[in-house]
Amino acid sequence: MRVSRTLRLLLPAALLGAAALFVRRVWAYRDPIRITPRETDVLVSPTDGVVVYLRRIENGLIHADGLAEPLRVQELTHAPWPADPAPGSGWLLGIHRGVMDAHFTYAPLEADVTGNMHLGARANLRALNLADAVQLNAMRRPVNLLGRRYALENERQTLFLQRGDLPVAVVDVASGASSGQTYVRAGERVRAGQKVGFRALGAHVDVLVFREDVEWLVGVGDTVVGAETPLARLK
Numbered sequence: 001m002r003v004s005r006t007l008r009l010l011l012p013a014a015l016l017g018a019a020a021l022f023v024r025r026v027w028a029y030r031d032p033i034r035i036t037p038r039e040t041d042v043l044v045s046p047t048d049g050v051v052v053y054l055r056r057i058e059n060g061l062i063h064a065d066g067l068a069e070p071l072r073v074q075e076l077t078h079a080p081w082p083a084d085p086a087p088g089s090g091w092l093l094g095i096h097r098g099v100m101d102a103h104f105t106y107a108p109l110e111a112d113v114t115g116n117m118h119l120g121a122r123a124n125l126r127a128l129n130l131a132d133a134v135q136l137n138a139m140r141r142p143v144n145l146l147g148r149r150y151a152l153e154n155e156r157q158t159l160f161l162q163r164g165d166l167p168v169a170v171v172d173v174a175s176g177a178s179s180g181q182t183y184v185r186a187g188e189r190v191r192a193g194q195k196v197g198f199r200a201l202g203a204h205v206d207v208l209v210f211r212e213d214v215e216w217l218v219g220v221g222d223t224v225v226g227a228e229t230p231l232a233r234l235k
Contacts, residue, residue: 029200032102034227036193043214043232044192045224046108046170047205048101050136053094053146054220057208060088064146071147076171076206077158082115082186087167087210093231094146095224097175097203098137105172105197106227107161107190108207109234115160115186125150127175127204137202142221150175151204157182157197161190166234167210175202193227207231 036044055062061070074080081087097103127150128136132143145151155174159182161167172180180199184190215233218224224231 030102031104034106034193034225036227037230039230040110041234042192042230043108043168043207043209043234044106045095045226045229045231046106046207047095047097047104047172047203047224047226049095049097049205049224050140050142051093051218051220051222051224052096052136052142053092053144054216055092055146057088057090057092057210060086062092062146065144067147071152073208075152076208077117077169078119078156079115079117079158081167082160083162089212090208090210091212091214091216091232093207093209093216095205095207096136096143096145097205099202100137101202102226103199103201103203104195104226105157105159105170105199105205107159107192107194107196108168108170108231109161109163110191111161111163111166111168111189113159113184113186113188113190114162115158116182116184117158117160118180118182119156119158121153121155121174124154124174127151127154127202140223145204155180157199159184159196169206169208170196171206171208172197172199173204173206174199175204211235
């Protein structure tokens with residue numbers, strides 16, 4: 001009887017532990033098949049997740065509610081633009097990638113890789129408190145993460161792309177103690193939907209598009225699928 005009672009107490013903890021191990025060691029590394037739109041004027045999502053902000057970039061600055069001063073583009077990229085002059089105005093879209101999402105990063109359009117920079121950190125800060133984690137990961141509801149300390153200080157991989165006169169950057173920011181890999185380097189050409197990186201556990205991905213005349217097809221709170229969901233139509 002005592003053994004049976006002990007098993008009943010231990011079984012839920014064992015199941016939770018097994019589920020957590022499955023998510024970290026198996027589910028996080030899955031590589032789902034993705035069908036990328038064929039339209040060349042469409043920007044596709046570089047990752048799975050929830051759109052948490054969409055902001056204008058004006059003369060290299062991003063204005064956001066709750067920030068004492070506007071953010072500079074380089075505070076997000078942590079690297080200067082590979083070519084001079086640096087682009088000035090456009091759009092910034094942020095996507096939170098949760099622990100249950102596929103952890104790959106994809107090229108949002110066919111373009112030339114002009115730079116691919118890894119920027120380390122002394123220690124990666126935890127991105128979300130418990131309330132934010134529940135809202136984003138369980139309820140799939142947006143939380144404004146723009147300007148959070150982790151988003152400015154954590155390890156990141158910044159991919160610079162150029163297609164004609166259109167500069168684009170994809171910034172993959174570590175969310176806590178997560179390690180990343182990159183699959184491309186400067187001088188290569190990538191196709192839309194191509195896998196360009198991977199980061200274990202969650203992450204935060206920024207897309208910077210330096211063109212003002214953009215028709216956005218998603219908004220804050222929308223769930224997106226990497227390499228499949230059209231984010232915007234380029235005019």
